[in-house]
Amino acid sequence: MSEREIRFGGVRYGFSVGHGPTSLSALTRKLGGLDADRFVIVADAGLSEEQIDEIARCAGEVAPTTVLPVLADEKAKSLDVVNSLAERLIPTGVTRRSVIIALGGGLVGNMAGLLSALVFRGLRLVHIPTTLLAMSDSVLSLKQAVNSSVGKNHLGTFHAPVFVWNHLDFLRTLPADETRSALCEMIKNVLGIVPDRYADVAARLRADAQYTPEDIAWFIDLCVDAKSAVMRDDLHERGDALVLEYGHTIGHAAELLTGGELRHGYAIGLGMLAAARIARELGLLTAEEEAAHRELLVLNGAPTVLPAGVTLEGVLRTISLDNKRGYVKGTAGTRDLILLEGLGKPHRPGGAQITQVPEAVVRLGIESITAEVA
Incomplete structure (x- = not known):
């Protein structure tokens, strides 16, 4: 397990890289330190049930946890889908103490990131990337954006995660x-x-x-x-x-x-x-x-x-x-x-x-x- 701090201007957040069972145990401890009253996992619907359940178990040991699957498709990267996620998220009982976990690649990370920036004018965000592109690129940025009908990443803002957890086991089945x-x-x-x-x-x-x-x-x-x-x-x-x-x-x-x-x-x-x-x-x-x-x-x-x-x-x-x-x-x-x-x-x-x-x-x-x- 390696850990380092990312610093962009006045923004700082933890960045961890690990694999194996010890990585998941450490994730549970890290989530426990957030004092969250609820976790909502916005998960790539293309992930296996086992992969989603692994993270849901880690979060569920700390606080009530809800999973919201979303299609990881460029055509779904829109404000309409972010709004539909909000309509599913808000009735779960989230408060300003709740945390959104982005579980997926960069596309899901952007949708979950923008969602977390907008709901109640900003909920805390945790990135758990599942692709190498997300681990090495998209989570190393504060940009959260979706597409408009005429172009990429036209609609977005800046919103920092509280930490990023890179669990390399997710990459074993990566094409x-x-x-x-x-x-x-x-x-x-x-x-x-x-x-x-x-x-x-x-x-x-x-x-x-x-x-x-x-x-x-x-x-x-x-x-x-x-x-x-x-x-x-x-x-x-x-x-x-x-x-x-x-x-x-x-x-x-x-x-x-x-x-x-x-x-x-x-x-x-x-x-x-x-x-x-x-x-x-x-x-x-x-x-x-x-x-x-x-x-x-x-x-x-x-x-x-x-x-x-x-x-x-x-x-x-x-x-x-x-x-x-x-x-x-x-x-x-x-x-x-x-x-x-x-x-x-x-x-x-x-x-x-x-x-x-x-x-x-x-x-x-x-x-x-x-x-x-x-």
């Missing part, structure tokens, strides 16, 4: 594609924040995604280090921490256009490849630095071309509604992107981490990840 997808976000951290870890990561990555618990704990620790480095004084992710959105503008568009069928991490990997090509076209990255993006993704076994049916025009149309618009004054004929001017060096024209890229260059970047060109 290999889910592991590879998660590690794409870790690769983003290496390329954008900690390029000094490049060689170590390249040596550890396996296309078959067969890792030991020690490997997984190492990957998670790297992500904690990287995200803490840029969020320590930027908890709302508007300054230095904007680099965490590297690859997300084009990646989110591709993810949305597939209705979530393209895994989030895979989408971000593709978005980074496009961003690297754009940066090279603008003279910001060398050919070797662009190639470094592809090398790590290939070592990880991640896709390097967009799925069939995702068109260049569709991506361009969708990124015009990206939620990062407005950090700088808009310029006609351009798209706002986060780019690198070297590994670990975000491009900061005018001091902001937003580059206004001519649409013709954005097209070249997107074309570089289409099957016809790649």
